[in-house]
Amino acid sequence: MNIQRDLKAIVPDETRMRSGEQYLDSICDGRNIFIHGKKYDSALRNPELNKTANLRAQIYDALKDPGRVKKGAIFDAEAGAWVSRLHTPPLRKEDWYDKLEILEDVFLDVRHLPSRVGDETIPAVWSMMDGLPFIRDRNPSFANNIERHMQNILWNDPYHVSGNADPKGNRSSNPEDREADLLLRVVKETDAGLIVRGAKYETGAAYANQAFVKPTVANWGGQELSPYAVGFLWNRFNDANVKIVCRDAYSRHDAADRPLSARADEVESMVIFDDALVPWEDVFFYNDTKLANFVRGSLHRYSMFMFMTRLYALGKLYAGVAFLNCDQNSGTKIPQVREKLAELISYKEMAHAFIVGAIETGSVSPAGYWMPNQPMMYSGRYLLCENLHKIIHITRELCGGQPPLTAGHETFFMEEVRDISRKYYSLSDGWDHERRHKLISLTNDLLNSEYSNYRLNFYMFAHSPPFAQKNAIFNSHDFASCSQLARVLADI
Structure with a gap:
């Protein structure tokens, strides 16, 4: 072709x-x-x-x-x-x-x-x-x-x-x-x-x-x-x-x-x-x-890349939603909040690092394709899936308990309720009650919906269950250099 x-x-x-x-x-x-x-x-x-x-x-x-x-x-x-x-x-x-x-x-x-x-x-x-x-x-x-x-x-x-x-x-x-x-x-x-x-x-x-x-x-x-x-x-x-x-x-x-x-x-x-x-x-x-x-x-030799791009994008989205939820009330000035946001950033950057590293250290396949580094892709896939639930929970912690307690838009913007919503949800000109409700809706969809639970389950099993992913890591890895280092230091 x-x-x-x-x-x-x-x-x-x-x-x-x-x-x-x-x-x-x-x-x-x-x-x-x-x-x-x-x-x-x-x-x-x-x-x-x-x-x-x-x-x-x-x-x-x-x-x-x-x-x-x-x-x-x-x-x-x-x-x-x-x-x-x-x-x-x-x-x-x-x-x-x-x-x-x-x-x-x-x-x-x-x-x-x-x-x-x-x-x-x-x-x-x-x-x-x-x-x-x-x-x-x-x-x-x-x-x-x-x-x-x-x-x-x-x-x-x-x-x-x-x-x-x-x-x-x-x-x-x-x-x-x-x-x-x-x-x-x-x-x-x-x-x-x-x-x-x-x-x-x-x-x-x-x-x-x-x-x-x-x-x-x-x-x-x-x-x-x-x-x-x-x-x-x-x-x-x-x-x-x-x-x-x-x-x-x-x-x-x-x-x-x-x-x-x-x-x-x-x-x-x-x-x-x-x-x-x-x-x-x-x-x-x-x-x-x-x-x-x-x-x-x-089967997953190349599709792992596409799979991990989704996890990279999800990492970006969780970090972005958490940051906006914290920044709207100046929470990003608090050291403990920054520490948690740093964990989300690290997840996103880990995903990016695995993707770039696998590309750069890849090799030419039998068909002449550029094949990403397989042990690196397998390891990245497992670690990103394994830590996704932690990232979701950190995002929940940073976004607080208000999103799941907030009324849906039909109630929130009812004529009899609109002034109440404005009073209790407006923070500033940049974050009035309408913009905050949009962010809360996205936050709920990401963290507290049927869809959010489904997505977590999907990424756990979509590319095979965790035990199979770890077996793929083992089978794809060449232990020669690891063993050589151990033998040299042990003098055996």
Whole structure:
């Protein structure tokens, strides 16, 4: 793929980047969506899913507009068109810095911190590109499928998500020993493709274009072959044999009281495949536990970067909210408050340090990509997730007990209450009762809402549970230099 990195003005006739309207049209396809006790044939017909789909549409439009996102597009000479820079694999260090800058611009443009909008799931395909020689040796047709879908992502700009987690059942047993349809499996091979049955949890399935579906099983019990060892690209969410069962959305609030979550909630769904056909051209691996383990082991090689950019942005937001809450009443002059704010700043800077350090000490991957330093990325991911709850609690402490005790905007601004609100909440000309209520609303959404609790749980498990993250740190680290230092000092 011949990517030209000189930035020019985007010419509409020479772009393969979607508009928001094109994306929204693409998901009106007659799906079986279940949410809030009702069935819908389109995410746009449900008010909460519609919010999130429209947020993704805003991102599509923002990436196409250099006035909104400066580096959102890059020219692909092979395609003869502009493509999304978030979708292009990183061929040099600067590409990672560009992606970080793009995401920061996007967050500001859409006034939200979305976690699952495609850029963080497409890197799993880059990881498979690194493994193409191994995959081709196992099955050449699977390697060809991966290459073709890599090009499809770049040239057709789909909203791409991931299907990893599943209803686990008894984790101590092999997949074959669990209830038959609990984990996704192949039940039949046909000339047209594989017939699959089972369930997967996917964020965004109700409003995405495609998903990379794969197993989470880490221990196959020494098996070489297994119908559960299957990975594929799923792009037919409107299949009659597929049901999308969504969790309740946390966005059913007024934006005046919940400025983040009311705008959009990235809803997870349990996607049930009931004898659904996966065409052979969409299969990435099948009936090969070694190949499944290989893909699983390298899955987060690049997506960790996108994951950590969100934690970096969250660190900024918590520090900013805490600072404003303290500064409005001159609390920032108090040494003990500054000490707590310093902890929030340190978390944010730790995130930035891991990101920059991993880029600068990275290396060229087998596919020719610039791969961030893996032990550093794994360590950063774990430490940021491990300390997130502490950062949230420090922010709560700094913001005080008034936000969760304050009335919602409908009550706060009632005619009979407005003067009371003005009297007890106005601090200065710069911080009158109206501005303070806006800050309190954001503070509550970040710290005291359903959405805030969900987000903490999400970051704990989104990239695998803590024990698996620590195992990844161990497996990726070369202990040679550590051991050498210990041996020299011990004289052994």
